[in-house]
Amino acid sequence: MGSLSPAERLRQARIVLQDRGIASPDLLAPEIRQSWDRCLEAGLEPHRSPELLYAAGSVLDEARERHELTRRLALAEMHNLYHQISGSNFMIALGDPAGMVLDTITDDTFRTTADAKNIRAGGLWGELHQGTNALGLAAAMRAPVTVHGPEHFFTTYGGLTCNAAPIFGPNGEIAAVLDASSDCRSRQRHTMALVKMSVRQIENGLFREAYRDQLVLIFHTRAEYLRTLSAGLLAVDGEGRVLAANRQAQFFLQGLPARPGHHFAELFRTGFHRFLDEGHRRDRVRLEDHEGSSYVVAIDNLRHACPIHARKDRTTPGAQAGFIAEDPAVRAAMRQVSGAAARGVPILIRGATGTGKELMARHAHAASGRSGAFVPVNCAALPESLVEAELFGHAEGAFTGARRGGARGLVVEADGGTLFLDEIGDMPLPVQGSLLRLLDDWTVRPVGGGTRRKVDLQLVAATNVDLAEAVGAGRFRADLFYRLDMMEVELPPLAGRSDFAAIARHLLRTIDPGCAITDEALEALAGRPWPGNIRELRGALTRLAIAVGERGLIDADHVGAARTAPAPSPSTLERAVIDRVVATWEQTGGNVAETARRLGVTRNTVYKKLRNR
Template sequence: MGSLSPAERLRLARIALQDRGIASPELLAPEILRSWDRCLEAGLEPHRTPEVIHVDEAILRQARERYEVTRRLALAEMHNLYHQISGSNFMIALGDPDGMVLDTITDDTFRTTADAKNIRAGGLWGELSQGTNALGLAAGMRAPVTVHGAEHFFTIHGGLTCNAVPIFGPTGDVAAVLDASSDCRSRQRHTMALVKMSVRQIENGLFREAHRNDLVLIFHTRAEYLRTLSAGLLAVDGSGRVLAANRQAEFFLQGLPARPGHHFAELFRTGFNQFLDEGHRRERVRLEDHEGSSYVVAIDNLRQACPIHAGKERRAPEAKARAPVARADWVTDFVAEDPAVAAALRQVSGAVARAVPILIRGATGTGKELVARHAHRASGRPGAFVPVNCAALPDSLVEAELFGYAEGAFTGARRGGARGLVAEADGGTLFLDEIGDMPVQLQSILLRLLDDWTIRPVGGGARSKVDVQLVAATNVDLEVAVAAGRFRADLFYRLNTVEVELPPLARRADFAAVARHLLRAIDPGARLTDAAVAALAERPWPGNIRELRGVLTRLAIAAGVGGVIDLADDGGTARGTGGPGAEATLERAVIDRVVATWERTGGNVAETARILGVTRNTVYKKLRGRPEASSR
């Protein structure tokens, strides 16, 4: 059956499943075959319409509380992913390790479909209830999986294409599953790559959260990659004992004992105390491991994890508080060549020198959080940068989220209680994002905090004072919201002591620099031609920098690792990159590049994958999309 197209193989597999109740090994991908076998063994019938069981609100609430940290990190990333996936008829879902849907973000077109009504919070999508589906399968396999169309066990789910990736916690357990599902007719082949990037971001956030009181070494062989997803994260305690390493750190240090219980000295040639001393004197430190590889290293949480070194800081705390100007090397993760943006940064630097609240205004995707992070760095504060999505705070648990809670404060409260987001920001920066969307009844709680900056955990405990730099951001016209009674005037005047506004991307004078900077973060070896920059600059960019990042990601995938992006080559088609015609152009470019490389290597799939920097499975999929394959 080697000459059959993938579509024909799947059609024959469906006939065998539905008419004879068997899963055909020669027709199905191994993971789909095993899943169908399990479904048949469980007595599931492919023609039957399965009932989607939805748990009650109390059980859903308890599940959300159980995975509160993962949810907080994932919801922010889900919004980013939502803006990166272009087109319509799609949804993004977060599931727990057992296949219960915790949260969804749904496109308006998809929201009205029968599938959307079933894939909602509280729904159980484990394999034994809903058959072969990506969310349930990814958790069980502990690996990314795509289930396309008729690969779903139940016929009724055959109109969906689902891409799901497990999210691993710092201990190696599956913490959740992130899924992007769409109408299979609008299937987008770059979606899996975007979901994987989002998952890595969430996993890094979970790692940092688990080790917020430990030393976290951020390292890479090249300095420009230090704050990217390709950096390694290594957690050690104040004595140098290894606590954990993320997957990228394990990759860098392969062959060395980068496992809990081992010591810093077993990994690196520099002594641990010497390393700490250098870390207090410099923003970045050079390390060489025992295999001879050299790294650039930044250190997070140095003051908290090593208080005995506090006197060795680069500057005294009083000098930090008075420093009105940010150093040039602080502005490393965004471009500020536009005069309006540069002026905003100068205002922010002056505000943090006086520890006054800052309000950042701007449309969605203009870089408000990046400016907030700049404020944190410019302040010189040793504490953490703690972002809070005000629109996502649950009404019933907002005080517990902000101020923490004592053990047993409410049903589902974790053993030992929790510190709360404000306490986590003590000595650092509290970033209140989407402040304009905070419900009115919750605004009084925030106002009470701003009055005296004291907190008391829900359910008991002593009051304590916190030292926090406050930064808020919104895309809402707060004056209009105040006039309409949706936002408290007293809170507005407390927040906007210093106010800055970021211009939309289409009005920025440094568009070319922004585009090339974003592309370096996506693929450091890729290059945008001047013609490509000019074509991109003609677009209105309603989604601003976030939209541009999504478009550049798709173009980089199409060009291949280290490729040259020149939109002038396609006759202008890609000037409307977000449209359906351009999507087809991008996919065609991906397939053509894979086919050309495959032919150049004499049909060697492994070598093609190595050259392009993709998996062999990706090469196989793209080869199936070449014209001669699809016409069989």
């Protein structure tokens, strides 16, 4: 048997299974043989089509609610994984620990196949329901597994290759299972590696969420890997007691008691409070463990978890960027962006209009530590004939209307800082080629001649369209898409975020610090679909603040009235006054109190004029 190829050994194994009802130990990988044995013991017959079982809608809803946090984090990673797996005929699925499918993302070419129709939300894919399959087997083994073609117990699934890995919660229990399945012809060797990376990202998100009110130490032996998936995470309380360690932390600290109940001092040679003091003075600290290994360490939640040690201001994630980030999926996206920016990796931000893509880009700029400018460019707003000249600059006389003396271009303006290309899906194809050349050698040459110039910048792109679909339609270059897609995050729509109330209150404080809103009013607002997302919410809150005037409290009745009330008509007799009030209000960023102060009038007067604009 030793001279047989893997494919021949598998063919022989299936013959033995069919003729003798035995899983041959000499022909199969141990995990597949053991799974076949369990299927045979359960009375499953390999050549019979398995019964397709689906949970009732209420059972699926309850399971999704029970695993809400895991789903939020996983869905963001599933979208990333979907775009990372090139080719076609594949799907990404998330299952609960028992093998029930919670969510799927399916490629168009795979969606209509018989196999894809079987793998859908509510489907029961435990090993004893659907035989040997990756999703069910990974849960049973508590380990990643690939099930290729005929390794599936049931012949009907012989055309599939499935890669699955369990997602472990901070308590060591399986929280879910992530699966990437394709037809055998589209099998890709790197798929399992990508699945494992996604799983680790989700696990780290679960870890941080579980210990968001405690200190989380992020550490690695090499500084450049501190914000990557290979970093260790260690949670401790304010007194230094160990609460949990992720798998990478356990690997780094093997041989040491990195377990709950032990103390920081049992792991590291530096005292805990001395470590905290040093952590307040600098972003990164050097620590040496009792085995002699040295680490670079950063601390999450230092101010929140240990207020007694808060000697300098450390804002919560997103605060410096000017937006709320209490939703787990948004926090996970911010951490991914921070890690990518720290390493200078191009970042692609996806999301519908108004979800905060530019704010996330500004967070990337802050996380990069660059001292240069943040230069935003709306690719959709630039005239097609001038896009290249605006980006890369132009020599004097390069074209009709060129500036005297030429222009150095937006890319050069961003040198040492961040270039944010918004709506990059609308960039003309010829300019896409020039951008690709920039990514290749990081040099620019002005339109119309001149010497090439080296630039050093962080590139962030954003779009509200599906770039993979645009590539397929010939509207976007595939090679540029792959270069931009090194780190992709997707911002959820406002209606799907768990921090709606916090967002609304934050926006209202920027609109009018003297205005408040009741919980009932927030609940009424949260029930709306918000197709315009945060931008639409800001407009609605502005109108509500104007409506309540100096009373300063928005309640549920105001929200209900605002939904149906017609827009007021401006008074032509007061047009000049209204225009001045509106102009001042816009200059102050919508701050009613500051507008009133500048104009020397009462807030109520400002409200009246704004109401009549």
